[in-house]
Amino acid sequence: MSQQQPTIQRVAIIGAGVIGASWAAYFLARGMHVSASDPAPDAEAELRRLVQSFWPALQQQGLAPGASLENLRFASSIADAVADADFIQENGPERLDIKHDIVAQIEAATRDHVIIASSSSGLLMSDMQQGAKHPERIVLGHPFNPPHLIPLVEVVAGKQTSAETVARTMAFYTAIGKKPIHIRAEVKGHVANRLQAALWKEACYLVDQGVVSVADLDVAISHGPGLRWALLGPFLNLHFSGGVGGIGHTLEHLGPPIEDWWADLGHVPLNEATRKKIEQGVKEELSSYDDADLKAKRDQLLITLLEAKKAVGKLP
Ligand SMILES: NC(=O)c1ccc[n+]([C@@H]2O[C@H](COP(=O)([O-])OP(=O)(O)OC[C@H]3O[C@@H](n4cnc5c(N)ncnc54)[C@H](O)[C@@H]3O)[C@@H](O)[C@H]2O)c1
Structure with missing residues (x-):
């Protein structure tokens, strides 16, 4: 070797x-x-x-x-x-x-x-x-x-x-x-899928509780933090949210409320009732779109984004 x-x-x-x-x-x-x-x-x-x-x-x-x-x-x-x-x-x-x-x-x-x-x-x-x-x-x-x-x-x-x-x-x-x-350690689902699972868990909970519709939850990510997450990861975005104090200030300032939210996050079983609610929500969200067209637009945007990221040079 x-x-x-x-x-x-x-x-x-x-x-x-x-x-x-x-x-x-x-x-x-x-x-x-x-x-x-x-x-x-x-x-x-x-x-x-x-x-x-x-x-x-x-x-x-x-x-x-x-x-x-x-x-x-x-x-x-x-x-x-x-x-x-x-x-x-x-x-x-x-x-x-x-x-x-x-x-x-x-x-x-x-x-x-x-x-x-x-x-x-x-x-x-x-x-x-x-x-x-x-x-x-x-x-x-x-x-x-x-x-x-x-x-x-x-x-x-x-x-x-x-x-x-x-x-x-x-x-x-x-x-x-x-x-x-x-x-550096073997964990179920590795890292990226675990992060997705954590987000999906709360997304399903919020929809199940009637806090938000499936369509609005999707907007909350794709027109909100998802835009920044595609550019820099969650830690660096938090760092830049902290102004001159950076991540240290963010953690000190927002740490206590974030811990409070963590304690409030929910859990919902993916049983038939929850699945039906989510499926119905996706159907309503897509009612004024053509699936194939939307998917093609997503794939083209992804390529454009990858090219744009390459063009700005090294990113973390
Ligand atoms: N689909 C995903 O989103 C995804 C993402 C990342 C990793 N993976 C992993 O990639 C691997 C493949 O997943 P997939 O989604 O491409 O599945 P798939 O079913 O599309 O492909 C598996 C292929 O393996 C072939 N196959 C069956 N027996 C075989 C054998 N003895 N030797 C060689 N090939 C054999 C099948 O004919 C099939 O074409 C899995 O380990 C999966 O966990 C999947």
Whole structure:
């Protein structure tokens, strides 16, 4: 593991569904060769269709020299996909027994130093790497959907993952334009999904209690704090809310009321009645919009925002 590692030029995608196809498109756009494996009967056609559909957005953001859809190869098996890969991104079904089987097949055919990064949203890396031949090179590289657009990747080590693997994975994702963060402990849902879950919990509670409609709650985020959160995170926004005193002043000044609100936050079970209320609210919110048109506008705005962020230079 510690000898000089070659530059990563060939990436294997194992499991080419929603996430695997999006990763494949991203790696291709960064000028790499991609070999993909997926046992579904129509997997190759579906992968090529998805990658093709993601390509215009990637072109709009700028392709790396040599980037081409022709660098995508559909492999006949996991062994075939990983044989000459320099990095492996695993995106199979979210089941521990299947992940174990996939890891065993990968390890039987790949070189010992090649990193195996798993996209898993919910499994613990320590569980996933159990029984592996070289668990030290297996790590979690959790993307945010869709990985061909959203820069965040959460990198999490399992108990047996080496510090070198974490460092190499972070360096690789950074070099290809992703924004990786190193999560220092294994927790359910990693970090970004936990933050979303915390917000959704209170959102469902407020709607259930009749405090606000679904539509107005969405406005409260998308025309309010969500705008700033897309630019700087919650801590830096709090820092800038503190004037010359910065975060210290904000915490001192707003800390006590915020603690009071924390104590008042609610909990609501996602039972049938709550789900119906939310579904009805979303239906009403969308009544004067066309779903497909709204989604297309959202995706285009996201690309525009990503370009604008890139144009202003380095951001935290
Ligand atoms: N969908 C999301 O929003 C999201 C976001 C981040 C991470 N993830 C994670 O990514 C992984 C894949 O999720 P998805 O949403 O793409 O699921 P998906 O069902 O779209 O894709 C899974 C693919 O794995 C294939 N597959 C089945 N058995 C396999 C095997 N033995 N070897 C290789 N491939 C096999 C299936 O044919 C399918 O194409 C999961 O671990 C999930 O937790 C999902």
